[in-house]
Amino acid sequence: EAQVTQNPRYLITVTGKKLTVTCSQNMNHEYMSWYRQDPGLGLRQIYYSMNVEVTDKGDVPEGYKVSRKEKRNFPLILESPSPNQTSLYFCASSLITGLPEQYFGPGTRLTVT
């Protein structure tokens, strides 16, 4: 089954404790992206990657890091989480040629206390 998976689905952590949210897709997509969703603000892009070892900032990259060492994986790293990073996070992927429909993971609900 074609899908984007994220882990963990739910996470409660404390300020300053480094964490990684994993994202994996099995569709051989070149493009992957992270979004966060906040009430009243909608979905906003954090980082994206056009292919292995090619990443760049989106609209709200502060406080986040990413890496793309393999085509299928695109982890989101919070080196020192803060309460304003409490949010619902989505990973997405798509082809960059043909019909670039974006597929989204199930989301990770992060709470930073």
Next chain:
Amino acid sequence: KQEVTQIPAALSVPEGENLVLNCSFTDSAIYNLQWFRQDPGKGLTSLLLIQSSQREQTSGRLNASLDKSSGRSTLYIAASQPGDSATYLCAVRQWKGSGGSNYKLTFGKGTLLTVNP
């Protein structure tokens, strides 16, 4: 900068009614437009994707139209059912050279649909 607006923000209808959700965008240089469904606390499910050269797409009881020149799209849901209750999101992708090189989707804030039995 692209801005996407969805009206209404919330809609409540009785079961069986046909309904229309609206989406407008400020920059008409789009590559495509995608409609998603989001259930509470859940992920996004893609419903329909319309390329900029297309006028509409249909899937079952759903029909999405696109008028790129006026910056509008509508999602028509026929014979609504309680299971259609969800938030519906509209998202656009820009053309390369028009801020679209990163394939980013710009989302509206959604329409919360409630279909009452």
